[in-house]
Amino acid sequence: MKLWLPLFALILPVAHAQESPSAPSDIYKSVVRIEVANQTSDYATPWNSGRFGGGIGTGFLIGKNKFLTNAHVVSNAERVLVTIHGSPEKYPAKVEFIAHDCDLALLSVEDFHDFEKLPVFDFGKVPALESQVRVIGYPIGGERLSVTRGVVSRIDFSTYSHSRADSHLIVQIDAAINPGNSGGPVVQDGKVVGVAFQGLRQADNTGYIIPTPIVRRFLKDIEDGRYDNYAELGVTEFPLHNPAMRKAFNLPDDSKGVLVTDVTPTGTADGILKPGDILLAIDGNAVDSAGMITLEGENVNMQEIVERKFAGDKVSLRFIRAGKSEETEAVLKPLPPSRMYAIQYEKKPRYIVFAGLVFQPLDTNLFATAKFDDVNVRRLYADYVPKGIFQKRPDVVVLTRIESDPLTTMIDGVQGLAVDKINGVEVRDLKHAYELLHPATPPEFFVIELFGADRPVVLPANQIEAANKRVQLNYDIDQLSNLEE
């Protein structure tokens, strides 16, 4: 488990009248302990099997053989075991669906027989501010079930730390949420109002839960048998508080409308909105100058409208362009390239080892491992989605390492640079790089041009095979390439 504060003593607040007094203890049985053995890929030496580890989390029964938990509890899982409260038995389970962008997963056990009679949790609404909730789970500090109480202290649109790249609706509570609580139900009036999932290291009494709109959306998304990430509007907005800016755009001083500064190529709004447009309303909800709308009485980011929809759904946009008000409908699309900025799980790292030169496609996993400091690599990473680099280069191929070999021993200073061309051809993705490095009729030399290198990397083709053999043997590399995730 990756989140979270160190354990601290929590004084339980006195039970509040709002909480149903008949808090059924048999419902505890439906809160299960999840034990996971996992394997995390190693992006530094991608041919290796990676790091083995494990962890404890919580899940709860929401239907026939359906256990809900957090994605981060069962990420990269090799083996999942489920235990009922008060029972010594461990039931093998498997991950049916996993959604890393909203940190939710659905599990099933191999044999549901012992669970048949257990009660099933129902879902409630987003809990109101200041209302009291119970967090049930198996946090550190003991083997048995633990229950804590807290008050809803904030409702916000914020980052889900599991993927590092996604933001959704989030509810902050002041109950202690500790490692192991992850995936546990947060209950109010006998109904689940959220899933406990993350904490905050630098603050006390801040636990975060995934509210039910997100959970319901996940459950609806998987009805068709697969999970298709969130759709995205693909718009960057800029607040229009500044009176001078409002004047420049001929807007009245009414705090309405937000400026569109960037439209992601191939995204939902591509071809519909343009930088410089002023967005006034989304699906009939007035957008204020900070890009917020009022939804069910709460002030939330306008993206929340898109959040609750699916790819293929329509969204209506009212905006001002060149002084004229326009209204149009857009069909929501997912934006797969945006996964560049999200940590990937359950993926085998892709790579090519070529005469000791290691090529890997750039993603956040690799970036987190290699800490590239080259400005070109950083620019390609930052501009990949906003500037649409992914259209020309689905992969940014990086020369990450050079394993010492007589053929390459004098090549230095090019590690950590991105590949531009191989034998004069711009490299599109890793597969393309592989094809360029393994042509039917090899050229005399392979000439690899890198962004920001002071010289090309040159390898005589007739010495590659021998070098590959040496490298494979010396560094114990089972496979010289892996092109599939």
Added chain:
Amino acid sequence: MKRLLLLLPLLALPSCDSPGRATAAEPVIQSPPAPPAVAVTAPLELTRSVVRINSTRQTWNDNQPWEKNPPNQRRALGPVVGPNLVLTTGELVGDATYLEFESTDGTRLTPAKVIAVDFEANLALLGPADDTAGAKFFEGMKPFEMDGSPKIGDPLDILQVEDNGVPLLTVGALQGVDVVSNFLEGQYFLTFQVKASMQSAASSFSLPVLSKGKLAGLLASYNSKDQLSDVIATELVKRFLESAKTGHYAGFPGLGLETTRTEDPSLRQWLKLGEDQGGIYVSGVRKGGSAQLAGVKKGDVVLAVDDHPIDRRGYYAHPVYGNLFWSHLIRGEKNVGDTITLKLLRGGQPLSLDVKLVRQEESDNLVPAYTFGHAPRYLVKGGLIFQELTKPLLESFGDE
């Protein structure tokens, strides 16, 4: 920093003749005969050839470009190199708001001005701000003569003057000669590395370095841990003075080339470089630079400059100093307007290009690396601050 009196009585160091060493044969290598790193009192006459320079320096605050930072003061000892002319480092006079000569005995003072400065080579020539007052100040002064080029292993003396006016010579040896930068990053010039154990005396910036009583260089920095000094080499000082004394300082020329080594055998094979050849690969050609104007292209290999072959690491054989980085052939030996011949290999074919050397001023660069003496340019409009991008501005954000 001013008037730091740290006159530790130096112990006479046992000049490394341990008992076992006594029987050892004469070393064959021409290593410096480990001079006793001892400061000796120099002839008082030397004080007639040096003056103290007091420099008050005030830099601009790049974060609030309409302001200057608090001033600070530095003190240096400069050799007199001509009638009413004093040599010091460029570093000392960069952003100086007030310069002043002071006689070593502290009896005379006169304001000074910069006649010529080269921040890249880290040299500056100063004269008195007022001619009549200056003539009086320099009365009885005796300019240094310049020495020929010292050789590796030659003893060199570093001259300091204590607060009481007594000159102090630290005997060191010329340990190595290299083309490095001693002040601004990326500005490589011929530099002597002198090994000597110095002590703190009254002036700490820019000290004259002497060879047999003649001026052989100017100390630019001292590393007390390694006891190594970077000394601006004789040739460079000579060439700077020649040009500076004319009143129209021309500066040192540049080729405008970025190069990289060709040690990698595969790269050499591809470039069609023979085993007996050296050569450095041109990785970039600066627009408007000497090399670009003469037609040098990225991907060329420089084999020789005039008749000096360049090896695969970029060194050539200097008749006196041994292997030196090739940039010295241009910056250290040529003047603006001179023509050199570059022997190149382009696409495997030899090519000879005559290159007329020009100089590109740093201030013409889009992002200047230094901006001494100039206030940062800025514009405040409606509370927004626009600034010209310069290296000092970038550095004000920290190391990252």
